[in-house]
Amino acid sequence: MATRGVSRLVKTLALTGSRPIGTSSGITSLISEHTAKWMQDTSKKSPMELINEVPPIKIEGRIVACEGDSDPALGHPIEFICLDKKDPAICKYCGLRYVQHGHY
Numbered sequence: 001m002a003t004r005g006v007s008r009l010v011k012t013l014a015l016t017g018s019r020p021i022g023t024s025s026g027i028t029s030l031i032s033e034h035t036a037k038w039m040q041d042t043s044k045k046s047p048m049e050l051i052n053e054v055p056p057i058k059i060e061g062r063i064v065a066c067e068g069d070s071d072p073a074l075g076h077p078i079e080f081i082c083l084d085k086k087d088p089a090i091c092k093y094c095g096l097r098y099v100q101h102g103h104y
């Protein structure tokens, strides 16, 4: 019983070892193709262009706490932004712009 189990184990290991070489390189070429596709697709806007289209959020008060999206899984810590300047303040984490209400 025990020897049978061992021989089966060896067979499994042999099968694993005989996996065709080049699987990893295949994945690499897939990634590079995907990246190239992303870079060539000019019909879609880059994340930077998209965030620049979001109008500045008007805030009543001098300080805004930006959390990015309401989803905490995005890794955006709470960022307190001071709005003393005339120009819209940009959150360094998500790129959202805030402007003090009344300065316009």
Ligand SMILES: [Zn+2]
Binding pocket: 066, 067, 068, 076, 079, 091, 092, 093, 094, 095, 096
């Ligand atoms: Zn933010």
